[in-house]
Amino acid sequence: MANLIDAIAGAAAAHGSRPAVWAGGDTLSYDELLAFAARTATVLLESGVQPGDRVAILTARSLAAYVGVVASLRAGCVYVPLNKRHPIARNRAMLERSGATALLVDNESCRRFSDLLREPTHALKTVVALEAATEPRSASGVTYLDHRTVSATRPRTAWADRAAGDDCYLIFTSGSTGEPKGVPISHGNVLAYLGGISEIAPVTHEDRLIQLADLSFDLSGHNMFLALTSGAALYSIPDSANLLGPRFVSEHELTGWCSVPSAAALARQAGLLDPGSLPSLRVSHFCGEALHGAVAEAWAAAAPNSALYNLYGPTEATIAISWHRYRSADASSVVPIGRPLRGQQMEVFGADDQPLPEGEVGELLLSGSQVARGYWHGSALDAEKFTTIAGARWYRTGDLARRSGADGFHYAGRIDHQTKILGFRVELLEIERALRAITGRDAVAVIAWPVTIDGGAQGTVAFVAGPAITDEEAALAKLRATLPPYMVPSRLIPVDALPLNGNGKTDYTALRQHQALI
Amino acid sequence: MNEADRPAVLGKITEIIRQELPRATGVIDAATTAADVPGWDSLAHVRIILAVERAFAFRIRTTEMARLDNIGALVEVVIARGTAWRT
Numbered sequence: 001m002a003n004l005i006d007a008i009a010g011a012a013a014a015h016g017s018r019p020a021v022w023a024g025g026d027t028l029s030y031d032e033l034l035a036f037a038a039r040t041a042t043v044l045l046e047s048g049v050q051p052g053d054r055v056a057i058l059t060a061r062s063l064a065a066y067v068g069v070v071a072s073l074r075a076g077c078v079y080v081p082l083n084k085r086h087p088i089a090r091n092r093a094m095l096e097r098s099g100a101t102a103l104l105v106d107n108e109s110c111r112r113f114s115d116l117l118r119e120p121t122h123a124l125k126t127v128v129a130l131e132a133a134t135e136p137r138s139a140s141g142v143t144y145l146d147h148r149t150v151s152a153t154r155p156r157t158a159w160a161d162r163a164a165g166d167d168c169y170l171i172f173t174s175g176s177t178g179e180p181k182g183v184p185i186s187h188g189n190v191l192a193y194l195g196g197i198s199e200i201a202p203v204t205h206e207d208r209l210i211q212l213a214d215l216s217f218d219l220s221g222h223n224m225f226l227a228l229t230s231g232a233a234l235y236s237i238p239d240s241a242n243l244l245g246p247r248f249v250s251e252h253e254l255t256g257w258c259s260v261p262s263a264a265a266l267a268r269q270a271g272l273l274d275p276g277s278l279p280s281l282r283v284s285h286f287c288g289e290a291l292h293g294a295v296a297e298a299w300a301a302a303a304p305n306s307a308l309y310n311l312y313g314p315t316e317a318t319i320a321i322s323w324h325r326y327r328s329a330d331a332s333s334v335v336p337i338g339r340p341l342r343g344q345q346m347e348v349f350g351a352d353d354q355p356l357p358e359g360e361v362g363e364l365l366l367s368g369s370q371v372a373r374g375y376w377h378g379s380a381l382d383a384e385k386f387t388t389i390a391g392a393r394w395y396r397t398g399d400l401a402r403r404s405g406a407d408g409f410h411y412a413g414r415i416d417h418q419t420k421i422l423g424f425r426v427e428l429l430e431i432e433r434a435l436r437a438i439t440g441r442d443a444v445a446v447i448a449w450p451v452t453i454d455g456g457a458q459g460t461v462a463f464v465a466g467p468a469i470t471d472e473e474a475a476l477a478k479l480r481a482t483l484p485p486y487m488v489p490s491r492l493i494p495v496d497a498l499p500l501n502g503n504g505k506t507d508y509t510a511l512r513q514h515q516a517l518i
Numbered sequence: 519m520n521e522a523d524r525p526a527v528l529g530k531i532t533e534i535i536r537q538e539l540p541r542a543t544g545v546i547d548a549a550t551t552a553a554d555v556p557g558w559d560s561l562a563h564v565r566i567i568l569a570v571e572r573a574f575a576f577r578i579r580t581t582e583m584a585r586l587d588n589i590g591a592l593v594e595v596v597i598a599r600g601t602a603w604r605t
Contacts, residue, residue, distance in 0.1 A: 025581050238584035243564045248580045270564050458561075 003162040003187040005073040007194075007229040009034065015205045015231030021066045022252070023236040028063055030231065033070060038155035040071035040104070040128060046153075047126040047143050049102045051076030051160035054170055056100040057215060058082040058091065058109045058116075061236045064130035065215055066224070068104040076160035077102070078167040078184070081215035084109055086484045088116055094172045094180060095121045097376070102126040117142075164188030170376055171218050173315050174426045174487070176417070178433035182376030185218075189318040192369035194225055196341030200323050201283045201307060205231030209256035212237055212245055212263060217424070218315045219287055223258045232256075246272045246302065253280040257306070260288035260423025261295055262458075268298045278303040287311035287320050289420040290411055293331040300326060312337035312411065315425070316385070316395050318370040322346060322409060337401070339408035344368035345392070346409055348401050353389055356403075361412045364401040365394040417508075419448045421457050421486045428460070431479075431487050435462055438478045439469060443498050445506050446489060449517060460489045463511055468494035491516075519574075519597050527574075527596050531589060534569045538562060548590030574600030 001007045012020070012030035020033040028036065044055065055077040057068040072079035080098045082091045091113065095103065101123050110117065110129060117127060120142050132147045162168075167184040175181035203209065203226045211234050213220035227234040237248045245259060246267050257278075264286065267273055281303040286296070291310045300308050311320035324330075324338025340346045345367040348356045356362040371393070374382040385396050400412040417428040431446040443465035448457035469475050472492050479488045499510040519527070532546045541556040552558040558566075570592065571577055576599050578586075586592050 024584060238580055240563070240583040240586060241580035243560055244567070244580055244583070247577075251580055266561060266564070270561075270568060 001191065002164045003073075003166070004168050004190050004225065004229070005070070005159075005162065005187075007191065008070060008073070008225075011205075011229050011231045018205060018231055019233040020228065021063055021234045021236065023061065023063045023066075024238060026063055028067070033067065034074075035155065036067045036150075037070035037074050039150050039153045040067060040130065041075035041159070042153050042155045043128055043145055043150050044071065044075045044077070044102050044126060045156070047102070047128075047145065049075060049077065049126055051162075052078065052166070053102065054078045054080045054098045054100040055102045055104060056080040056082050056095050056098065057104045058084060058113060059104065059106040059130065059215075060084060060108055060239060061211065061214055062106055062131075063236075064104070064106040066228075066234065066236070067130055069215065069224070070228070071104070073162075073168060074159060076162055076166075078170050079215075080170045080172075081220075083214055083216040083484070084112060085214070086216075087481050088113060089482050090180070090484065092116055092121065094182075095124065097172075097180075097182060098170055099123045102128065104128050104130055107131045117144075162187055164191065165373075169221075171216065171315055174418075174424075174430050176427040176429040178430050180430075181378060181381065183218075183315045183372050184374075184376050185315075185318050185372055189370050189372060190221065190225060192343055193221075193318045193320070193341070194229060196343060196370075197222070197226070197311075197320070197323070198230075199342055200325075201285070201309060203227065203230045203232050203256065203283075207232035207255045207282075208235055208252060209233070210235050210237060210245060210249060210254050210258065212242065212259045217288075218319055219258065219260070219423075221319050222285060222287070222311075223256060226256075243267065243270065244272065246278055249278050249281060255280055255282045257281055257284040257303070259286060260420075261286045261291040262289065262422045264299050265292075265295045268295060273298045273302040275301040276304055279305055281306035284308045285311055285320075287313070288423040288425075291326075291335040293333050293335055296326045296335050297328065297331040300328070310335040310337060312409075313366075313370075314395075314397055314399075316372045316397075317344070317366045317368075318372070321366055321368070321370055324408065334411065336404070336407040336410050340366075340368070341370070344370055346401075347394075348403055348409070349389070353387070358403045358405070361400050361402045363415060364397045364399045364409065365389075366397060367392050367394045371395045419457060421448060421459060424484070424486050426460075426487055431460060431462070431483065431489065434479055434482055435464070435475075435489075435492075438475055439464060439492075441466055445498050445508065445511055447508055447511050449490075449512070451512075460487065461491045461493060461517065462489040463493050463495050463498060463514070465495055465497050468492075519600050521597070524593060524597060527593050527600070528589070530573055531570060531592060531596070534573060535566060535589075538565050538569060546589060548588065548593060550589045551587065570596065575602035576600050 016031040020030040055072040059065040172180040209223040308326040312322045313320035324336045348362040449461040499507040501507040539557045
């Protein structure tokens with residue numbers, strides 16, 4: 001199949017009456033999901049949305065979210081996941097930058113983001129409410145279609161064909177320039193990933209897979225698309241139970257897990273990983289940050305019937321590009337990121353773009369059918385991050401790695417200021433830029449803190465040179481209005497001056513040892 | 519448990535919250551939400567839920583957690599399903 005929606009429709013045709021998505025105690029069968037999506041897609045197209053347009057989705061991780069994804073794809077459009085946990089300004093920026101012509105919302109988004117709906121972005125023409133709205137909405141220049149309109153619509157039966165090279169989603173990640181950057185992912189990128197990962201750990205229509213990630217985090221595509229293209233059921237965990245994933249697995253006897261390692265580390269910390277407590281799991285995937293052996297071992301003991309895989313890959317390479325099956329011998333170290341999936345290539349290069357021999361640490365570059373064509377309107381960034389070496393196109397990850405024998409590749413840190421906070425990809429320079437704008441101070445530095453014993457980071461702190469900020473809480477409130485919660489520093493620590501290293505640059509190592517953090 | 523236990527249940531839950539969140543020095547009543555309490559982040563949420571479960575000897579289902587909009591809702595779940603009282 002050349003596109004993702006045909007793959008989903010194929011699974012629906014074979015497993016129409018089986019549950020497709022569970023959320024909040026409600027379930028949609030495949031027949032119901034496809035019918036709802038077809039009506040929504042019809043409404044979009046009849047309102048003037050064109051195939052290839054971007055359709056933004058601003059919902060909870062509810063049934064509406066998955067209807068929104070399938071409807072966007074059914075209409076031949078590119079879905080753009082926003083996030084209700086992020087500030088209005090950030091969602092507006094993503095809406096603006098994507099040029100989305102339509103926005104799909106649920107009731108909660110209608111209420112919380114009413115300002116966004118009252119003053120829509122330039123390109124936005126249509127807003128569709130996927131749940132029964134509590135009150136009518138209106139916005140100048142925008143067609144507002146409520147749930148009743150969708151329900152009463154007779155769906156089309158013919159749809160625009162999509163090619164492998166057409167985009168299917170546009171996802172925004174933290175950007176070092178101070179603005180989130182968009183990564184368009186094609187149908188072919190996703191199908192290549194699903195093909196590769198299914199060879200490692202196939203999913204069947206009898207599986208029940210957890211959905212922990214919000215749509216705005218590309219890891220959401222792992223279980224969502226594996227389920228919806230195989231006839232399996234996707235179980236979306238309630239927001240309020242996000243850190244109680246193991247319990248959700250037990251309650252619903254789920255068979256497939258996928259999360260960032262931080263979710264397992266926090267579950268272990270909370271005492272939720274008793275040995276043998278997750279017998280229903282048959283496959284567990286971890287991705288998004290370094291997986292430490294102690295966490296993996298605790299998970300393996302809790303889920304004795306599950307194969308456990310460490311996946312690796314940036315958004316630019318579509319969810320994950322490499323895999324390593326965990327074994328007890330990995331328990332005392334960081335689990336390797338392993339070998340590339342079928343059809344993908346990984347190589348460690350030195351500063352001169354020459355491949356390095358086994359054991360040497362250099363930048364990890366990626367190539368193959370999962371690698372995105374570039375950034376959204378990002379030609380300057382494309383030139384920096386995408387390169388051609390010996391006739392092949394490579395993506396520069398900014399990750400350091402080394403190759404080592406049968407285990408394949410090992411992660412060895414970053415070459416820049418990108419980090420992971422609870423598994424979320426964060427450019428610390430983006431936080432610094434926001435902080436400079438708000439405080440008017442040039443000399444600021446942000447570090448990931450605290451760092452857990454498992455090696456991950458749970459948040460950030462900021463150092464500000466000069467007198468203490470007189471109203472720290474007000475400054476933090478302004479940051480909360482522009483940055484996602486996990487990027488907002490917990491503290492603004494005043495220092496006389498930022499420490500400098502031998503090159504005259506900010507000495508981040510010294511800041512990590514600052515007495516205020518001890 | 520029954521309706522008459524409601525004030526005592528609220529008192530015990532308040533005690534748990536203050537133990538878990540030392541900065542939670544303000545008034546805590548049925549209308550209090552997580553956003554009202556300093557330090558009540560997602561990890562604290564798990565610690566509080568697990569402590570409430572231990573105190574009242576029952577397990578809150580993940581679907582029930584979605585409806586815990588405020589402390590009052592948590593009290594109601596305990597009244598309906600809590601089976602013991604452990605001090």
